[in-house]
Structures are given as C-alpha cells and as structure tokens.
Amino acid sequence: MVDLRFKAVLIVFLILCLHPLSFTQNVVDSLVHELSISKSKSSIYNQLAEATIEDSLRLSFEYAQSALSASLKESNENQLGIAWFSIAEVYSYQYELDSAILYYEKALPLFKQTGNDYYASYTLNNLGWIYNIFGKYQMAIEKYIESLNYLNPDEHKDDLAQVFVNIGNSYHAIGLYQTAINYFHKASSIIKRLDDQSSLPISFNGLGLAYKFLGNFDSAAYYYNSTLELDLESGNKYGQAIDYGNIGALYFEWGQYHQAFDFHKLALNIYLKEGNSNDLSIAYNNLGEVHKALNQFDSSLIYLNLALEIDKQNGLEQNMAVRYQNIGDIYFDQKAYIKAMFYYDRSLQMNKEIGSQYNIANNLKSIARVNQETGNLSQAEQLYNESLKIARQINSKALIKSILESMVLFYEKSGQYEKALRYHKKVDVLNDSLFREK
Numbered sequence: 308m309v310d311l312r313f314k315a316v317l318i319v320f321l322i323l324c325l326h327p328l329s330f331t332q333n334v335v336d337s338l339v340h341e342l343s344i345s346k347s348k349s350s351i352y353n354q355l356a357e358a359t360i361e362d363s364l365r366l367s368f369e370y371a372q373s374a375l376s377a378s379l380k381e382s383n384e385n386q387l388g389i390a391w392f393s394i395a396e397v398y399s400y401q402y403e404l405d406s407a408i409l410y411y412e413k414a415l416p417l418f419k420q421t422g423n424d425y426y427a428s429y430t431l432n433n434l435g436w437i438y439n440i441f442g443k444y445q446m447a448i449e450k451y452i453e454s455l456n457y458l459n460p461d462e463h464k465d466d467l468a469q470v471f472v473n474i475g476n477s478y479h480a481i482g483l484y485q486t487a488i489n490y491f492h493k494a495s496s497i498i499k500r501l502d503d504q505s506s507l508p509i510s511f512n513g514l515g516l517a518y519k520f521l522g523n524f525d526s527a528a529y530y531y532n533s534t535l536e537l538d539l540e541s542g543n544k545y546g547q548a549i550d551y552g553n554i555g556a557l558y559f560e561w562g563q564y565h566q567a568f569d570f571h572k573l574a575l576n577i578y579l580k581e582g583n584s585n586d587l588s589i590a591y592n593n594l595g596e597v598h599k600a601l602n603q604f605d606s607s608l609i610y611l612n613l614a615l616e617i618d619k620q621n622g623l624e625q626n627m628a629v630r631y632q633n634i635g636d637i638y639f640d641q642k643a644y645i646k647a648m649f650y651y652d653r654s655l656q657m658n659k660e661i662g663s664q665y666n667i668a669n670n671l672k673s674i675a676r677v678n679q680e681t682g683n684l685s686q687a688e689q690l691y692n693e694s695l696k697i698a699r700q701i702n703s704k705a706l707i708k709s710i711l712e713s714m715v716l717f718y719e720k721s722g723q724y725e726k727a728l729r730y731h732k733k734v735d736v737l738n739d740s741l742f743r744e745k
Contacts, residue, residue, distance in 0.1 A: 335355065335358050335359065338351055338354055338355050338358065339355070342355070347381060347383075348373075348374075348377040348381075349374050349377035349378035349381050349383050349386035349387075349390065350374075350383075350386055352370050352371070352373045352374035352377055352390070353370075353371070353374040353386055353389045353390055353393055355367075355370040355374075356368075356370035356371040356374060356390075356393040356396075357393065357396075360393075360396060360397065360400065364397050364400055364401060367393065367396075367397055368394065368397045370393070371390050371393035371394045371397065372390075372394070374386060374389065374390035374393065375387065375390040375391070375394070378390055384417050384420060384421050385417065385418070385421040385423055387417055388413075388414040388415075388417030388418045388421065388423065388426065389414070389426065391410045391411075391413040391414035391417070392410070392411065392414040392418075392426065392429075392430060394410045395407045395408075395409075395410035395411040395413075395414065395430075395433070396433075398410065399433065399437070404437045404440060404441070404662075407433075407437060408434065408437055411430050411433060411434050411437075412434075414426070414430055415427060415430045415431070415434075418430060424457040424458070424459070425457070425458070425459075425463070427454075427457040428454040428455070428456075428457035428458040428463075428466070428470075429454075430454075431450045431451070431453050431454035431457065432450070432451060432454045432469075432470055432473065434450045435447040435448070435449075435450035435451040435454065435473060435477070436473065438450060439473075439476065439477055439480065440662075440663075441662050441663070441664065442480075442662070442663055442664035442665040442666075442701045442703075443664070443701065444477045444478075444480045444481045444701055444702065444703070445481070445701075445702055447473075447477045448474060448477045448478065451470055451473050451474045451477065452474065454470055455467070455470060458470065464497050464500070464501055465497075465498075465501060465503065465506070467497060468493075468494040468497040468498050468501075468503075468506065468510070469494075469506075471490045471491070471493045471494035471497070471510075472490070472491065472494045472509055472510055472513055474490045475487040475488070475489075475490035475491040475494065475510075475513050475517070476513065478490065479513070479516065479517050479520070480665070480703060481701070481702045481703050481704060481705075482520075482703055482704030482705035482706070482707075482708075483704070484517045484518075484520050484521045485517075485521070487513065487517045488514060488517045488518065488521075491510045491511075491513040491514045491517065492510075492514070494509075494510040494513075495507065495510040495511065495514070498510060504537060504541060505541075507534075507537060508534040508537055508538060508546055508550075511530045511531075511533055511534040511537075512530070512531070512534055512549070512550075512553060514526075514527075514530040515527045515528075515529075515530035515531040515534065515553060515557075516553070518530065519556075519557055519560060520705065524557065524560070524561060527557055528554075528557060531550060531553050531554050531557060532554070534546075534550050534553075535547065535550040535551070535554070538550055544577055544580075544581045545577070545581050545582065547577060548573075548574045548577035548578050548581065548582060548586065548590075549574070551570045551571070551573040551574040551577070552570070552571060552574040552589070552590065552593060554570045555567045555568070555569075555570030555571040555573075555574065555593060555597075556593065558570060559593075559596065559597060559600065562600075564597050564600050564601050567597050568594065568597045568598075571590060571593045571594050571597060572594065574590050574593070575587070575590040575591070575594065578590050584617050584620065584621055585617070585618075585621060585623065585626070587613075587614075587617055588613075588614040588615075588617040588618050588621075588623075588626055588630075589614070589626075591610045591611070591613040591614035591617070592610070592611060592614040592626075592629070592630060592633065594610045595607045595608070595609075595610030595611035595613075595614065595633065596633060598610060599633070599636065599637055599640070602640075604637050604640070604641060607637055608634065608637060611630055611633055611634050611637070612634070614626070614630050615627060615630040615631070615634070618630060624657050624660065624661055625657075625661055625663070627657060628653075628654045628657040628658050628661065628663070628666060629654075629666075631650045631651070631653045631654035631657070632650070632651065632654040632666070632669070632670065632673065634650045635647045635648075635649075635650030635651040635654065635673060636673070638650065639673070639676065639677065639680075642680070644677050644680055644681050647673075647677055648674065648677050651670055651673045651674050651677065652674070654666070654670050655667065655670035655671070655674065658670055664697050664700065664701045665698075665701060665703055665706060667697055668694045668695075668697040668698045668701075668703075668706055668710070669694075669706065671690050671691075671693050671694035671697070672690070672691065672694040672709070672710050672713055674690055675687045675688075675690035675691045675694060675713070675717075676713065678690060679717055679720070679721075684721055687717060688717070691710065691713065691714050691717060694710050695707065695710045695711070695714070698710055704737060707737060708734060708737050711730055711733050711734045711737065712734055714730045715727050715730045715731050715734060718730060
C-alpha cells in the first residue's frame with residue numbers, strides 16, 4: 308500500500324481553525340492578568356485553553372475544566388459549549404477520538420441554541436473528521452454538509468473551501484471519485500478568488516488523486532505538476548517533497564517503477580533535510596513498495612522495516628498497521644504464508660484497536676487469501692464474507708470491488724463456478740455504477 312499525501316492537517320482531513328489573535332506568551336500573560344480582575348471568568352478561561360493547546364495539552368485541559376466550572380456558575384450556555392469544545396479538542400490532539408466525540412456532541416446543541424453558528428460549523432466539521440478516521444464516511448459527509456448550513460460563505464470563504472476539500476476527501480474514500488472532483492473544484496474556485504497560493508495545492512492534490520483513481524492519468528499528472536510548479540515558485544521545499552511523492556505514486560500506478568523510485572527518492576532527500584520522522588517513514592514505505600513491485604524483496608524489506616522502526620519510536624499505530632500489512636504482502640508474494648499471516652494478524656489487531664474499518668476489511672481479505680492458498684477454504688470464504696460486509700457498511704465502492712474480484716478468483720479456483728459467475732456479475736454491476744459516476 309503506497310502512502311499518499313495531501314497537504315493538510317493530519318495527513319488527509321482538514322480541521323477548521325478559528326481565526327483569533329495569534330497567541331503569544333504576552334497574550335497568555337495578559338489573559339492571566341485579566342482573569343485576576345474580571346468578575347466574568349468563563350470566556351477568559353476558554354481563551355486560555357485555546358491559547359495553550361499547541362504548547363501544553365495538560366494546561367489547556369485544566370483551563371477548559373476551569374471554564375466549564377465558571378460557565379456553570381455564570382449560567383453562560385455559550386461559554387459552556389466552548390468549554391466542552393475545548394475539552395474535545397484536547398482529546399482530539401491526543402487521538403482519544405471516542406472521548407472527543409462525546410464532548411463535541413455535548414457542545415453542539417449549546418451552540419445551536421445560543422446561535423453561535425461558527426462554532427456549530429466548526430464542531431460539525433471536526434466530528435466529520437473523526438468519522439473519516441473511523442472509516443464512517445457517510446456519517447462524515449453528513450456532518451460536513453450540515454456544517455455548511457452554519458457557515459457564512461461571505462465571511463468565512465477560506466473555511467468554506469476547507470470543508471469542500473473535506474467533503475471531497477470523504478467521497479473519494481467511498482469511491483465516488485467524480486463527486487469528489489466536483490467538491491475539489493468548488494474549493495479551488497474559492498481559493499483562486501482569495502488568491503491563496505498556500506491553500507491551492509491542497510485542492511489540486513485532491514484533484515490529482517481522484518483523477519488517478521478514475522484512471523485519468525493525464526489529468527492527475529496535470530494537477531500534480533501544477534501543484535509542484537506552485538511549490539517550486541514559492542520555494543516550499545516540504546510541499547515539493549509531498550508533490551514528488553504523489554507523482555511517484557502516479558508512476559507506480561502506471562507500472563513505471565523506475566520513474567516512481569526516482570521521484571520517491573527525491574521526496575526522501577528533501578525529508579532528510581526538511582521533514583520530520585513521520586515523513587521519512589512514509590518515504591521509506593513508498594520506496595519499499597517500489598522495490599516489492601520490482602520483485603526486489605530484500606531491498607523492500609529493508610525500507611519497510613526502516614519505516615516500521617520509525618513508527619514504533621513515534622508510537623504511530625496507524626502507520627505501524629500499514630507497514631505490517633505491506634510486509635505481509637511481501638511474504639505472501641514469496642509464498643511464505645506463515646510469515647505473511649503473522650504480519651497480517653498484527654496489522655489486523657492494531658486496526659481493530661484503532662477502529663479503522665477500511666483497513667480491517669483489507670486485512671481480512673489478505674488473511675482470506677492466505678487461507679485460500681493453504682487450503683483452508685471454508686475459513687477463507689468466511690473471511691471474504693466478513694471483509695465484504697464491512698466494506699458494504701462503510702460503502703467504499705473501490706474496496707467492495709477489490710474484495711468481490713478476489714472472491715471471483717476464489718470460487719473459480721475452488722471449482723464453485725456458479726458462485727464465481729454470480730460474484731462476477733456483482734463486479735460488473737459495480738463497474739457499471741462506477742462508470743456512471745465517472
């Protein structure tokens with residue numbers, strides 16, 4: 308699985324950012340002084356929670372709890388909502404997403420009751436982001452679209468563009484690529500009017516990725532190269548690295564693995580100077596995937612294990628789960644099925660803890676393939692059906708199609724030709740649906 312990068316917060320999904328004062332220590336000190344002399348304290352505590360979240364989650368949480376107590380004493384429902392929201396933000400930063408949902412949901416009705424439309428939109432957008440992380444893409448889309456009802460398009464054009472990008476990402480995840488493209492174009496149109504050169508690459512990357520998945524490589528290359536031109540013009544080295552990685556992934560899809568390697572190596576060289584350890588992990592993963600495609604399994608394992616070691620040091624279980632899956636694929640290709648099963652199972656257990664339904668379904672499909680190759684046909688069939696059930700629940704058409712195609716091969720190889728034909732027809736129906744979407 309090649310890692311793909313958007314220029315966005317937390318890899319793919321944009322969280323709306325409020326536009327308060329740019330907080331400095333002087334501002335924090337000023338707020339602390341104001342707190343000592345003001346009778347109404349809930350608003351100040353909430354501002355302090357926001358001011359400190361980037362530097363100290365513990366301190367931000369304490370200020371949010373103080374805001375909660377003060378708002379209850381003051382009977383201030385709007386500030387109470389902001390306090391719940393601030394607590395949710397801390398949990399989001401800590402990736403404790405179930406808790407974040409709980410507190411966002413406490414905040415939302417208060418914002419609606421008090422007419423705080425911007426915070427209502429902000430909350431709905433962030434709920435959408437979490438549901439995306441959980442693979443609940445339809446729920447994410449519903450939250451994003453509801454957030455538009457509370458967002459003033461004249462006052463907050465930049466935020467509107469971000470929500471459009473998020474909706475595009477969600478539609479991409481469920482395989483509705485043309486709908487995703489429509490939203491990315493909406494975002495691009497706004498960003499161009501704002502002359503926001505820093506945000507334009509975000510929507511262009513979304514367009515490039517969606518066109519790639521539609522098989523329209525010319526359009527994908529156009530948007531990826533347009534993004535690269537913007538980043539070269541602005542001197543954004545970090546952005547250039549992301550662009551090189553995306554172009555490398557495009558060459559990978561074309562089957563032009565040597566060109567893919569060259570672009571991923573360009574990305575790696577920049578990340579070694581400009582990036583963080585997570586960026587290096589992604590670059591190493593991508594180089595490992597290219598070597599795997601070239602059947603250079605030893606080199607592939609070297610790169611994938613470099614990525615895995617970084618992920619272990621960073622405690623990034625989502626990335627670790629991807630690396631385990633990719634290493635399992637290498638051993639599967641080498642017919643080392645016991646080793647492949649070991650890595651697939653580790654990936655599956657992590658994804659279950661994370662709650663990533665898309666990746667769980669993908670793991671189950673891989674484990675089903677191992678069982679198929681080792682003669683455990685009843686177990687393979689059961690796992691394929693479990694995988695398919697999850698893919699249908701999250702309505703990821705691309706994933707459903709992938710699983711169905713594996714099931715067709717399974718039934719053909721096991722001599723169950725009537726079932727093979729039945730599932731082949733399902734693939735045809737899905738292809739027709741995707742063709743109409745295209």
